[in-house]
Amino acid sequence: MAVLQKIRERSGLLIGATGVALFAFIIGDLFTGGMSFSSRNVGEVDGVSIRTNDYINKVHNAQQNGQNTTEVHNQIWGNEVRSILLNNQFEKLGLRLGKDQIIYLIQRLPDFQNPQFYNEAGQFDKGKFNAFLADIQKQGQNAWNGWLAYEKQLENFAKEEAYFNMIRGAVNTTALEAKRVYHNENDGVSFEFVKLGYETVKDEEVKVKDEEILNYIKKYASQFKADNSRSLEYVLIDNSPSEADLKAANNQINDLLQSSVSYNNLRKKNDTVAGFNRTANPVDFVNQHSDVPFDSTYLTKEQLPAEFADAIYGLAVGQSYGPYTEGNAIKVTRMLKKEAVADKVTASHILIAYKDAQSSTSTLTKEEAKAKADELLKQVQANSADFARIATENTDDPGSKATGGQYKDITKGYMVPQFDEFIFTKPTGSIGLVETVFGYHIIKVDGKQNAEKVQLATLVKNAEASAETEDKVHAMATKLEEAIASKEFSKAAAELGLIAHPAASIGAFTEQLPAVGAQREAIQWAFGKDVKAGDYKRFSTAQGELIVKVKSINESGLVSVDDARALVEPILIRQKKAEILRKKMTGDTVEAVAKATKTNVEKVENATGVNSSVGGFQEPKVFGTALALDVNKISKLIEGKNGVYMVKTTAKNKATELPNYEGFKSRVLTNNANSVSSSVMNSLYQQAEIKDNRVKVLNQ
Numbered sequence: 001m002a003v004l005q006k007i008r009e010r011s012g013l014l015i016g017a018t019g020v021a022l023f024a025f026i027i028g029d030l031f032t033g034g035m036s037f038s039s040r041n042v043g044e045v046d047g048v049s050i051r052t053n054d055y056i057n058k059v060h061n062a063q064q065n066g067q068n069t070t071e072v073h074n075q076i077w078g079n080e081v082r083s084i085l086l087n088n089q090f091e092k093l094g095l096r097l098g099k100d101q102i103i104y105l106i107q108r109l110p111d112f113q114n115p116q117f118y119n120e121a122g123q124f125d126k127g128k129f130n131a132f133l134a135d136i137q138k139q140g141q142n143a144w145n146g147w148l149a150y151e152k153q154l155e156n157f158a159k160e161e162a163y164f165n166m167i168r169g170a171v172n173t174t175a176l177e178a179k180r181v182y183h184n185e186n187d188g189v190s191f192e193f194v195k196l197g198y199e200t201v202k203d204e205e206v207k208v209k210d211e212e213i214l215n216y217i218k219k220y221a222s223q224f225k226a227d228n229s230r231s232l233e234y235v236l237i238d239n240s241p242s243e244a245d246l247k248a249a250n251n252q253i254n255d256l257l258q259s260s261v262s263y264n265n266l267r268k269k270n271d272t273v274a275g276f277n278r279t280a281n282p283v284d285f286v287n288q289h290s291d292v293p294f295d296s297t298y299l300t301k302e303q304l305p306a307e308f309a310d311a312i313y314g315l316a317v318g319q320s321y322g323p324y325t326e327g328n329a330i331k332v333t334r335m336l337k338k339e340a341v342a343d344k345v346t347a348s349h350i351l352i353a354y355k356d357a358q359s360s361t362s363t364l365t366k367e368e369a370k371a372k373a374d375e376l377l378k379q380v381q382a383n384s385a386d387f388a389r390i391a392t393e394n395t396d397d398p399g400s401k402a403t404g405g406q407y408k409d410i411t412k413g414y415m416v417p418q419f420d421e422f423i424f425t426k427p428t429g430s431i432g433l434v435e436t437v438f439g440y441h442i443i444k445v446d447g448k449q450n451a452e453k454v455q456l457a458t459l460v461k462n463a464e465a466s467a468e469t470e471d472k473v474h475a476m477a478t479k480l481e482e483a484i485a486s487k488e489f490s491k492a493a494a495e496l497g498l499i500a501h502p503a504a505s506i507g508a509f510t511e512q513l514p515a516v517g518a519q520r521e522a523i524q525w526a527f528g529k530d531v532k533a534g535d536y537k538r539f540s541t542a543q544g545e546l547i548v549k550v551k552s553i554n555e556s557g558l559v560s561v562d563d564a565r566a567l568v569e570p571i572l573i574r575q576k577k578a579e580i581l582r583k584k585m586t587g588d589t590v591e592a593v594a595k596a597t598k599t600n601v602e603k604v605e606n607a608t609g610v611n612s613s614v615g616g617f618q619e620p621k622v623f624g625t626a627l628a629l630d631v632n633k634i635s636k637l638i639e640g641k642n643g644v645y646m647v648k649t650t651a652k653n654k655a656t657e658l659p660n661y662e663g664f665k666s667r668v669l670t671n672n673a674n675s676v677s678s679s680v681m682n683s684l685y686q687q688a689e690i691k692d693n694r695v696k697v698l699n700q
Helices: 002-010 052-063 067-094 099-107 126-140 142-168 176-184 209-218 243-257 281-289 309-313 365-384 385-394 417-426 467-484 489-495 520-526 561-584 592-596 621-628 664-672 676-687 695-699
Strands: 014-015 020-024 043-045 048-050 188-197 229-238 262-265 269-275 320-328 328-350 407-412 431-436 439-462 501-507 536-540 544-554 602-607 643-655 691-692
Touching: 002 489, 043 067, 048 052, 048 067, 052 067, 067 142, 067 176, 067 676, 099 126, 099 142, 126 142, 142 676, 176 664, 188 592, 209 561, 229 467, 229 489, 229 520, 243 328, 243 439, 243 467, 281 328, 281 439, 309 439, 328 365, 328 417, 328 544, 365 385, 365 431, 365 439, 385 431, 417 431, 467 489, 467 536, 467 544, 501 561, 520 536, 520 544, 561 643, 592 643, 602 621, 621 643, 664 676
Parallel strands: none
Antiparallel strands: 014 020, 043 048, 043 691, 188 602, 188 643, 229 501, 229 544, 262 269, 320 328, 328 407, 328 439, 431 439, 536 544
């Protein structure tokens, strides 16, 4: 019962140790709904098509788990590309798996490491596992199809595991490589050097053009692959309530705090109606006058708004706090109750199932199960100390059989409703009989952990933008539209006192625009097939008026210049500065170069591969050059990380040879094996020909 219930609650499984997301057991109806898509595939990977309908169905199923559109599309697309790349490798190798290998994998999953699936010897019992599968089949074809899909994903994961293990098994480290690592870490070299730092050339002297960044991206295209994107500029003219609107809401709240007079038709006379702070029925008052109805939930101090928690939690019963402003709402909160409320419960139960109950393998009729449950109830009521033994001998819940029927630290909502209600409303020591979809439960409340909680009545008036406020927003949006027809976007916005936000790289399935939040409609428009660079459009949203302009369109399959700038521009600046410095560093010796550049010759003593600091900076290229030179030999100019160098090796200290290098060999082998998965996937991805047609296909 426990395993199936957990699966339903989570609507799927996640194998955390592998990071492979597995979809729900119970798959609902597939995406139908009348929409039609082109028969064109949403993409290709090395000539293997990703079918539109399959992709849409997977997106729909994943969305049932509450993920947003961007996460779902990125996840499904990434999974499809990865799956095709790996399946191509599996086919080349002829990699196949048997049923026993799948079951072996299942045994290792956390949700199946449960007494329900183990025999008395502590071994995984295939018979019990098959009974579990029979339970799923009883739930109908959809549930069984869900399991088969889940099993297929397990098979794919098992193939991945076998594939990467095969590669790891082929990874080897020679004694020569281990020896090289040893000497790299322990061989020392002393040298003199002269350096001219990049900081000696002003940045203004080495401007980098967009064209140069683009050429660099194209030259190293495999490192800069990217999905199609748009560069946008946008302004959100917020329609939040004005100060006047907030004041109006505050006045409404204040009116509700005062006593009022109303005519009573029954009594034929005026009645004085108490305000919120004095009313005898604050719950009814809130439900009648507040913009947010009464919520009976008990809250801890930590669950209250942080800014007001101390003031509210410190109220005595009957006292009020406010008015106070939270967001665009004016509130007054009144303390109704302060109680120690059960937060977690430890409870024991004995499940007596019957043949038509959910997940049941029992042969008892419902009447027979009820009679047995009544008899066991009498036994445990007569001797509650014997509950654990009676549970172990009689319960049909394999999840708690080994613990005498006990579940510890149950939080509210974890169990089925009838079970939950009993354990949270009954005092410790209570024993009773409850019926759920799984059968009859004899329940004993073993203990409770209480937390101090409060129940509040909060009167709320939401400040709303007035017609005057909305008119001002619309007028400003119209002015901006008129201005950007003839002016540069950000300049036009600034002249009106508005902030233009840039977004260098927005993907087709992005949900959010930086600084303004979810704006899916605007992003979809930007990827429309007829939309060109320079086009702009206005959108009326719940937040206000949004004006979006498409600055540029990138469908090259590579990152944009703006996106690559932070990485590439420093490299190109360094190269340009190095060229300038080379011309200054004339001479054939370190002394001559130092004289020409008016710098000093510096020394490094006994540097090693793990301590390759050169003048306070890590410069592996400079160190490597010095180590490779013969003693008293001088290098050519070297472009390091922090400047251009010339070195002269003055001494070498070679480490003593070891009898063997097994320790280094083992370490290198482990490091190499650990990097197999990422290295292989990176290599496959860079070599693959990937076509992403999602925007063109799904926007039709």
